[in-house]
Amino acid sequence: MEFRDLKEQYKQNKEAIDRAIAGVIDNTHFISGPQVTELEKQLAEYVGVKHCIACGNGTDALLLALMAWDIKAGDLVFVPDFTFFSSAEVIATLGATPVFVDVDYDTFNMDVDSLKRAIEAVEEKERYRMKAVIVVDLFGQPARLDEIKKIASEYSMFLLEDGAQGFGGELNGKKACSFGDISTTSFFPAKPLGCYGDGGAVFTDNDDWAELVGSFRVHGKGKDKYDNVRIGMNSRLDTLQAAILIEKLKIFKEYEFDRCNEVAAYYTRELSGTVHTPVVLPDMRSSWAQYTVKFENKELRDKAAAVLKENGIPTAIYYAKPMHLQKAFADVPSNAEELQVSTKLCDVVLSLPMHPYLTEETVMKICRMIKEVAEA
Numbered sequence: 282m283e284f285r286d287l288k289e290q291y292k293q294n295k296e297a298i299d300r301a302i303a304g305v306i307d308n309t310h311f312i313s314g315p316q317v318t319e320l321e322k323q324l325a326e327y328v329g330v331k332h333c334i335a336c337g338n339g340t341d342a343l344l345l346a347l348m349a350w351d352i353k354a355g356d357l358v359f360v361p362d363f364t365f366f367s368s369a370e371v372i373a374t375l376g377a378t379p380v381f382v383d384v385d386y387d388t389f390n391m392d393v394d395s396l397k398r399a400i401e402a403v404e405e406k407e408r409y410r411m412k413a414v415i416v417v418d419l420f421g422q423p424a425r426l427d428e429i430k431k432i433a434s435e436y437s438m439f440l441l442e443d444g445a446q447g448f449g450g451e452l453n454g455k456k457a458c459s460f461g462d463i464s465t466t467s468f469f470p471a472k473p474l475g476c477y478g479d480g481g482a483v484f485t486d487n488d489d490w491a492e493l494v495g496s497f498r499v500h501g502k503g504k505d506k507y508d509n510v511r512i513g514m515n516s517r518l519d520t521l522q523a524a525i526l527i528e529k530l531k532i533f534k535e536y537e538f539d540r541c542n543e544v545a546a547y548y549t550r551e552l553s554g555t556v557h558t559p560v561v562l563p564d565m566r567s568s569w570a571q572y573t574v575k576f577e578n579k580e581l582r583d584k585a586a587a588v589l590k591e592n593g594i595p596t597a598i599y600y601a602k603p604m605h606l607q608k609a610f611a612d613v614p615s616n617a618e619e620l621q622v623s624t625k626l627c628d629v630v631l632s633l634p635m636h637p638y639l640t641e642e643t644v645m646k647i648c649r650m651i652k653e654v655a656e657a
């Protein structure tokens with residue numbers, strides 16, 4: 282069994298994907314071909330923002346956003362403690378300092394009160410250093426972006442929505458990746474919308490930032506890439522990936538997003554009362570990048586993972602370590618008292634196979650095994 286069944290996805294869409302790939306090879310316009318512009322147009326329209334700038338991967342997308350805002354050494358950027366490393370890594374890449382914020386136990390997303398306390402803790406002495414908040418739409422559900430946006434603007438901070446896992450999700454009928462002053466996503470193969478390699482995108486309504494990101498993405502280009510007006514990087518989405526993504530965006534909209542929601546509903550029906558099933562808030566829709574349950578304790582979690590593995594069912598622990606305990610951040614000051622939920626989650630979470638090609642039968646089989654462990 283696959284954790285995310287990309288083979289089945291390809292099998293069911295082989296003709297269209299093969300045609301898209303062959304088209305690029307026929308044209309040999311491998312870098313910045315017309316499919317890249319076409320994809321950017323389609324993504325901006327789907328998400329509901331003015332600009333989409335495709336780039337090399339989701340980490341670079343975050344980095345490009347922070348570069349457009351000139352985030353640098355001395356700046357403080359708030360970020361959840363429970364996330365993939367990239368969300369916090371990019372802050373340090375630019376020499377700025379992350380301030381870790383706890384998450385909500387039910388939704389795994391940034392805890393608004395913890396953010397307020399983190400701000401209060403630095404506000405009095407170092408308000409001038411507070412530059413941005415990075416919010417992550419973890420496991421596919423948008424964070425409480427409406428409330429966090431207000432807080433960020435109250436303190437004149439930029440809001441960066443890391444929608445690497447959130448693409449397709451909704452808050453109040455509005456699509457994820459449209460809430461940040463800049464928002465980003467990743468097309469890593471296992472993400473809700475994945476390509477056949479690395480890829481990412483930046484979204485914004487702001488013309489100036491869109492232009493800056495476009496420049497940073499290609500060596501700080503001015504009128505072309507041989508006219509260099511700032512120090513940038515090389516982070517383009519290649520044409521092959523764009524052509525594949527155009528096909529995959531179609532099936533994502535037509536089928537995959539809705540089907541993931543059906544699969545999630547099967548899991549929740551079978552597992553509620555046995556383990557803590559994921560909570561999707563009434564005004565949200567998740568794209569189910571992960572279906573993550575919580576056990577009573579680490580022993581039960583580890584046992585369930587072992588039993589599933591013995592039966593050929595892959596699971597994953599997202600995430601095993603909170604940011605503030607990562608060795609790479611050993612020199613970043615943090616308040617462990619404030620980060621208790623993140624720390625506890627690492628012991629009890631387990632992500633189950635989740636993708637649009639899972640059948641109800643398979644979900645029920647997985648759930649029976651989990652029930653045996655949890656109810657023993």
Ligand SMILES: *Cc1c(COP(=O)(O)O)cnc(C)c1O
Binds near residue numbers: 364365368469
């Ligand atoms: C995957 C991911 C990223 C990074 O995306 P890449 O394309 O792998 O660089 C960033 N943030 C979050 C929350 C992610 O899950």
